[in-house]
Amino acid sequence: MTVGGDTDEARAARGDRTAFTALMAATSGDLYRFVRRYVGDTDEAHDLLQETYVSAWLAIRRYDPTRSFETWLRSIAINKCRDWGRKRTVRRIVRGVMGLDTPEAMAVGEDAPEAETQLDDRRRMDEMNRALAALPDNLKAPLLLASLEGRSHAEIAEVLGVTPKAVETRIARARQKLNQALAR
Secondary structure, three states, rough: OOOOEEEEHHHHHHHHHHHEEEEEEHHHHHHHHHHHHHOOOOHHHHHHHHHHHHHHOHHHHHHOOOHHHHHHHHHHHHHHHHHHHHHHHHHHHHOOOOOOOOOOHHHOOOHHHHHHHHHHHHHHHHHHHHHHHHHOOHHHHHHHHHHHHEEEHHHHHHOOOOHHHHHHHHHHHHHHOOOOOOOH
């Protein structure tokens, strides 16, 4: 939004909270979907979205309003997701992978056809989310930015700091790894 020839991005970069709030409202839906797909967990995605916006606000003075706000924000979100992934790996090692109180374990024994269908659908979605979550960061981010958000290779290259050709290669490799994981 432009007010008096000044964009929300420019005003936010000067510390205008109202402008930053408007930018949050404009970007939160797409950013949440991206983070959700990246980490594969709804609750964690909400937390990471909040952390992304807090970090963005704390670093807003370093934002260059001549560049895309969404690209800058996406870079912060990707870093938050990567940090989360590293922490999650450590937590899984310490705690173990799955307990008997998980929804998947509790669903064993349900015999209603409708429940079975729902469970199969959930399992397929869980398999896809696990396969996505298992992708290396350098393959996951370009795939999600292209597939989920419809971003061009040039836009993705700018977010990730690589060439458009590298983006193309990484997307192809990510799709190949996903197909292999889902075929198992």
